[in-house]
Amino acid sequence: MVNVNENFLKLQAGYLFPEIGRRVRAFSTTNPTAKIIRLGIGDVTEPLAPAVIEAMHKAVDKMAVKESFHGYDDGGRGYDFLLDAIIENDFGSRSVEIDRSEVFVSDGSKCDTGNFQEVFGIDNVIAVTDPVYPVYVDTNVMAGRTGTALDQGKYGGIVYMPCTEENDFTPELPDEKVDIIYLCYPNNPTGAVATKEQLKKWVDYARKNKSVILFDAAYEAFITDKSIPHSIYEVPGAKEVAVEFRSYSKTAGFTGIRCAYTIVPKELKAYKKDGQSVDINPIWNRRHCTKFNGVSFITQAGAAAIYSAEGKKQVKKIIDIYMSNASVIRQSLTKLGYTVYGGVNAPYVWLKTPEGVGSWEFFDVLLQKANVVGTPGAGFGAAGEGYFRLSAFNYPAVVEEAMERIAKL
Numbered sequence: 001m002v003n004v005n006e007n008f009l010k011l012q013a014g015y016l017f018p019e020i021g022r023r024v025r026a027f028s029t030t031n032p033t034a035k036i037i038r039l040g041i042g043d044v045t046e047p048l049a050p051a052v053i054e055a056m057h058k059a060v061d062k063m064a065v066k067e068s069f070h071g072y073d074d075g076g077r078g079y080d081f082l083l084d085a086i087i088e089n090d091f092g093s094r095s096v097e098i099d100r101s102e103v104f105v106s107d108g109s110k111c112d113t114g115n116f117q118e119v120f121g122i123d124n125v126i127a128v129t130d131p132v133y134p135v136y137v138d139t140n141v142m143a144g145r146t147g148t149a150l151d152q153g154k155y156g157g158i159v160y161m162p163c164t165e166e167n168d169f170t171p172e173l174p175d176e177k178v179d180i181i182y183l184c185y186p187n188n189p190t191g192a193v194a195t196k197e198q199l200k201k202w203v204d205y206a207r208k209n210k211s212v213i214l215f216d217a218a219y220e221a222f223i224t225d226k227s228i229p230h231s232i233y234e235v236p237g238a239k240e241v242a243v244e245f246r247s248y249s250k251t252a253g254f255t256g257i258r259c260a261y262t263i264v265p266k267e268l269k270a271y272k273k274d275g276q277s278v279d280i281n282p283i284w285n286r287r288h289c290t291k292f293n294g295v296s297f298i299t300q301a302g303a304a305a306i307y308s309a310e311g312k313k314q315v316k317k318i319i320d321i322y323m324s325n326a327s328v329i330r331q332s333l334t335k336l337g338y339t340v341y342g343g344v345n346a347p348y349v350w351l352k353t354p355e356g357v358g359s360w361e362f363f364d365v366l367l368q369k370a371n372v373v374g375t376p377g378a379g380f381g382a383a384g385e386g387y388f389r390l391s392a393f394n395y396p397a398v399v400e401e402a403m404e405r406i407a408k409l
Contacts, residue, residue, distance in 0.1 A: 007144040012153055016134050016379035017041050020363075027367055037402045039329075039390045040373040042188070042347065044253045046321060048302070049314035052252065055305035059298040076294035077285070078105030078261065085307040086261060090246065096233045102265055102281065104288050105295050105303075107258040109218045109247040114139040115291075116214055116243060116262070117180065119283050120270060124179035127159040129171050131189055131380030131387070133216070136182040152382035162383045163190060169341065169350075170198060173205050181206065183232075184216040186223060189380050189389040190350040191342015193228045199235045206241035210271060212280075213238075218247040218260075221319055223345045239265035243280075250322075250347065250393070252306045252315050259295050259303045322347045325399045326392035332403035333390075347392040350377070362388050370405035 020040050028036065048056075062068035073079050083100045091098045106112050114135045117126075122145055128136050137158065140146055147156025154160060159178050161171035169192035183202060185194040206213050213232065220230040232238045244263040248254035264284045269277040295303075305311045326343035333340045333351055343349040353362040359376035366372045366388075375391070377384030392399070 005142070005144075007142050010141050010146070010149050010155070011138060012149050016375070019379070020373065020375065023363070024367065024373055031371075034371045036367075036371050036373060037394070037398055037405070038373045039392075039394060039399070039402055040375045042250060042391045042393050043255050044250060044322075044393050045395055046253055046318045048253050048257070049306070049311055049318065051305045051308055051311035051314055052302040056298050056302040059301035063298065070297035073294040073297065073300070076289050076292050078103060078295070079297065079300050079304075082300045082304045085304045086246075089307045091231065091233065091263075094229075094231060094234055096231055098233075098263060099266065101285075102263055104262045104264060104284065105300065106260050106262060106288075106292065107295055108249065109216065109245040109260040109262075110135055112245050112260060112262045113182075113214060113216055115287075116284070117143055117145070119280060119287055120180060120212070125157070125159060125177070126180040126182065127161055127174050127178040128182045128381075129163050129184070129187070130160040130382055131163060131377060131384035132182065133184055133188050134380065136214075137381075152385070153378065154382055160381070160383075163187075163192070164383055165339075165341075168192065170194065173201060177209050177211075179209075179211050181211055181213045182216070183213055184218075186219040186346035187342075188216075188219065188346070189348055189375065189377065189384065190387075191344070191346035191348045192350075193223065193225065193345045195227070196229045196235060199229060199232055199238070203232070203235045203238045203241060207237055211241065212268070212270065213242040215242050215244045217244055219250060219346050220246070221251040221315075222323060222347050224323065225345055228345060233263070233265075240267045240269070243268065248303055248306065251319070252303070253318060254299075254303070257299055257302065259299050321396065322392045325394060325396055328396070328399055328403060329390055329392060332407070336407055343392065349390045349392065351388050351390065353377075353386055353388050359385055359388055365409070366406070369409055370402070372402045372405055 083103045087098045126140055146158050159174050163169040163171050169190040215232040232242045247260040264281045266281045268280045270280055271277055306315055326347055329349045330340050330343040339352040341350040359378040363376045375389040377387030
């Protein structure tokens with residue numbers, strides 16, 4: 001008899017975005033002429049930058065010639081030309097030293113943030129912000145690191161750190177000792193950012209308690225405030241306790257191309273039950289190379305082009321479009337009397353739903369009355385109830401139309 005992994009049975013309802021898709025499909029079936037505007041899932045709409053397209057075309061031509069053909073990249077960690085571009089531009093420019101051996105190119109930060117928990121023992125206590133990107137929680141549920149499902153989408157065995165208006169959507173340090181801490185800045189879904197001083201508190205906590213921070217920086221390219229750090233490694237000592245995840249999905253429109261990377265410092269350690277320290281970098285390298293064969297040469301060539309002089313200008317132009325959309329959403333909703341957060345250093349706007357209206361109820365009203373799709377805050381955790389996320393990833397004219405529709409509600 002084959003036994004099922006019963007941890008999967010603990011998962012509550014469907015994953016957030018498939019549930020949104022189900023509701024939208026049901027509405028479309030009964031309202032086939034409705035023109036639906038999607039500001040829910042954070043998928044991009046602008047085409048790839050010309051520099052990226054040119055680089056990928058050249059890479060395709062190389063694949064047609066025996067002398068320049070590429071199969072697997074050596075070890076699956078990424079080609080040196082991309083690793084060097086990452087090190088120089090994303091970290092060297094911010095006075096952070098990173099070695100090639102610390103960079104792992106992958107097909108997405110969602111995969112990496114979900115998979116990284118595999119290298120840690122099952123009895124570790126994890127802490128997540130609330131609201132939270134669902135992948136952090138669900139993958140730990142699947143692994144058996146949590147208890148049973150509780151009310152409001154929570155699970156036993158997880159330390160939830162509320163992020164609310166009262167604390168400016170920035171969590172307090174946990175009262176109890178935790179081992180694995182998930183942080184995401186700029187934050188998805190709230191759009192909040194963390195100052196260097198705030199990140200230092202977490203680094204100090206992790207160093208004191210021998211904890212590990214899993215730091216999701218997928219939206220760092222959208223930071224407009226020059227005082228806000230783009231990397232947790234800008235905080236001294238962070239390389240001893242933090243893993244950082246970066247993505248090209250939103251930065252350069254790679255949602256359909258798939259490319260990201262994870263930084264695993266050589267200083268990072270975990271501990272055996274007898275207290276002996278173990279380096280995490282070689283363990284992740286072993287896991288990465290065992291379960292992954294690397295990102296295609298063509299994709300990596302496109303990613304490297306983002307760091308060229310022209311590539312940087314073109315990508316910034318695309319980011320500016322999305323951030324302009326975010327500004328339009330913020331200003332429009334504020335004029336309508338909504339309480340609005342985010343949208344300044346992140347492509348997400350986090351708004352309070354009207355008094356007495358739940359987040360899924362607001363989702364249904366917006367879909368049925370305005371034919372606009374957003375993301376219910378409750379889907380991100382208990383503290384997200386009463387809030388709603390709108391994405392700035394769409395065409396400017398479409399965003400303007402969406403705001404006009406909402407104004408008529």
